[in-house]
Amino acid sequence: MDQKLKIELSQQGIFATTLEEVYNWGRKNSVWPLTFGLACCAIEMIATTMARYDLARFGAEVFRPSPRQADLMIVAGTVTKKMAPQVVRLYNQMPEPKYVIAMGACAISGGPFKQGYNVLKGIDRYIPVDVHIPGCPPRPEALIDAFMTLQKKIDAQHLTGDLRPRHLRADTSSEFVVPQYGAHDLEPAKNPKLWNITLKATPTEPRAGENEPGKS
Amino acid sequence: MHSVDLDIYRPIAILMIAAVGFAISPLAMAWLWSKKFSPRKPGPVKNATYECGLASQGDAWIQFRAEYYLYAIVFLIFDVEAIFLLPFAVAFSGLTLGAAIAMLVFILLLAEGLVWAWQKRVLVWV
DSSP states (O other), X not given: OOHHHHHHHHHTTOOOOOHHHHHHHHHHTOOOBBOOOOXXXXXXXXXXXXXTTOGGGGTOOOOBSSGGGOSXXXXXXXXXXXXXXXXXXXXXXXXXXXXXXEEHHHHHHOGGGTTSSSBOSOGGGTSOOSEEEOSSSOOXXXXXXXXXXXXXXXXTOOSXXXXXXXXXXXXXXXXXXXXEEOSSSEESSSOTTTOOOOOOOOOOOOOTTTTOTTOO | OHHHHHHHTHHHHHHXXXXXXXXXXXXXXXXXXXXXXXXXXXXXXXXXXXXXXXXXXXXXXXXXXXXXXXXXXXXXXXXHHHHHHHHHHHTGGGXXXXXXXXXXXXXXXXXHHHHHHHHTTOSSOO
């Protein structure tokens, strides 16, 4: 519906809307997250749902213990390589439409454990992440901001047409490849359909301060 | 006179139809909506029996050991005996010889049962 016409109509006291808007309005205000925490970010997530920060104001207070009743997965914390298959399997078991918030430095990139051997360098290697929140851990306000960002994203999704999201396309699967424990690493190490970023090898330059007398 | 009686029930009939429609229409709308917009996306992990992060292993049709059954019965018998022992102890000094012998026979019978269970190695947890 034309936005200008809608504003003009509302000035005349006529409220006009579309099915898509009503549908998205309902959807964005009743997101049910999965009860699911991996590390210290989960404590902040719990705080977000409690009286002081009160995520219920945004319609997302019903944390479900079953993936079959959940819309939103908040990956709150460090995803170890041992835990990654379970996270992907839980995501696969959620019904469509489903959304993911990667909360904290660990969930988006591996965080302080990025150089370690046992931590996944970001859950977006296996599942499509809608909102990334940096922070270690992010404050509850940051999670609320991420949730509001997700609400804006849900609100902008189209029901029909070429721009409609993945869950409304019949040709896309709702399941993503679940990694297996291999001899050295998870196999596959990433989902190439989601993560196809090639890391550029930067030429090694002497860092500022190095090779200068008087500095160590 | 007869038709007047039926007229009384007309609001109830209307209410019933409205109630059924109220219940069915959201379901029908959801069904139509899914037909029109959201394609079905089943999958092996999504259709798995248990909604768990771990893949289920093994068979649910396993046999449990019957050992605990005997253990539980022996416990039950001695639990009841303890209840009988309490009034026996309270009224002990005032009991007649017959009553005391009857109680001793009762305890000895159960003690014999305990010895039997002990010999059958019921009390040994394997």
